[in-house]
Amino acid sequence: MTIPREREAPRYLQVAGELRAEILSGKFSARDQFPTESDLCQRYGVSRFTIREALRRLQNEGLIARKRGSGTVVQPASARGGTLHQPLSNVGEILQYARDTHVTYEPRGRGDLPRDISEQIAEDTSGAWTCFRGVRSPQLDGQPIAATDAYFHESVDAAVAKLDLGAGTLFSQIEQLAGVSVGKVTQDIQAVAASADIAKALDLKRGSPVLRILRCYIDPKGRVFEISVSHHPGDRFAYSMHIDVDG
Numbered sequence: 384m385t386i387p388r389e390r391e392a393p394r395y396l397q398v399a400g401e402l403r404a405e406i407l408s409g410k411f412s413a414r415d416q417f418p419t420e421s422d423l424c425q426r427y428g429v430s431r432f433t434i435r436e437a438l439r440r441l442q443n444e445g446l447i448a449r450k451r452g453s454g455t456v457v458q459p460a461s462a463r464g465g466t467l468h469q470p471l472s473n474v475g476e477i478l479q480y481a482r483d484t485h486v487t488y489e490p491r492g493r494g495d496l497p498r499d500i501s502e503q504i505a506e507d508t509s510g511a512w513t514c515f516r517g518v519r520s521p522q523l524d525g526q527p528i529a530a531t532d533a534y535f536h537e538s539v540d541a542a543v544a545k546l547d548l549g550a551g552t553l554f555s556q557i558e559q560l561a562g563v564s565v566g567k568v569t570q571d572i573q574a575v576a577a578s579a580d581i582a583k584a585l586d587l588k589r590g591s592p593v594l595r596i597l598r599c600y601i602d603p604k605g606r607v608f609e610i611s612v613s614h615h616p617g618d619r620f621a622y623s624m625h626i627d628v629d630g
Contacts, residue, residue: 395436398427402437406446406457407521417447417455488517488533488548496534496610503571504599506607511537515548518584519613528620530584531613539563539608554600557609566603572596574617581614592617 392400402423411417418426423434438455441447449455491514495501501508512534519529533553535543542560546553557563573595582589593614600609 394427394429395433396440398423398429398433399437399440402441403444403446406441411457417457419454485521486517486519486529486531486552488515488546488553490514490548491516491532500534500597500610500612503597504607504610506599506601506605508536508607508610512610513537513540513543515546515553516584526619527585527616529613529615530581531611534610534612536606536608538606554609554611561608563602563608565600566605567601568598569601570596570598575614577614585614585616587616594620 405411420431420434420438423437424431427434438447438449442449446458447455448458493511493513496508496512515533515535517531517533518527519531520527535553535557539557539561542557542563545560546556550556558565575593575595576590577585577587577593579589581587581593582591585593587593593616596611596613596615598611598613599607600611601607
């Protein structure tokens with residue numbers, strides 16, 4: 384799947400991200416009435432259309448329910464199975480996801496790209512790659528929701544040397560430090576059994592089901608400069624996306 388390039392998250396995604404964080408933190412209980420569209424328009428200084436789009440995202444993620452005549456209510460945690468429902472349909476949402484969570488990366492070495500990864504990528508992946516491992520958790524809950532290995536091609540070595548491994552997402556740093564632009568992002572999603580290494584990182588039993596997302600960042604000339612491989616615990620993370628139907 385190819386994700387269209389977006390520099391910044393649209394306003395409705397930013398609003399959805401803030402409301403999502405508040406819902407997951409427990410600010411709104413299932414017994415409380417959710418703010419009205421008018422209240423949210425005033426709070427964020429945006430149009431009703433923007434608020435409706437933000438609420439539509441949250442409803443699709445199973446976080447809220449909207450009923451005619453009853454307004455909007457927060458779905459109880461039991462209805463969500465205790466799982467983080469995270470939209471990752473485009474680059475804007477990837478960056479919003481990074482802002483809603485926290486992660487610190489550690490160096491994992493340098494060398495050829497692992498064969499089990501390179502075999503799944505159509506583009507040329509020859510050359511040396513520097514790897515960093517990060518374990519990501521929600522801002523308000525220390526339970527891991529992802530173990531990510533980020534690989535950077537030797538063509539961006541100078542920028543890699545300047546990365547701040549405690550500053551969260553490495554993707555946006557590389558763009559700025561290396562002056563590289565992204566032509567497209569591809570991602571492949573697969574359900575796999577957790578290896579011993581991944582199970583340890585995510586505090587799981589070996590062989591537990593995990594969702595594996597392989598994502599490639601490709602410049603306008605078709606060259607892969609960053610690859611990320613993320614493993615998400617099956618009972619803590621749900622991947623959600625929307626598909627707009629062209630009229």
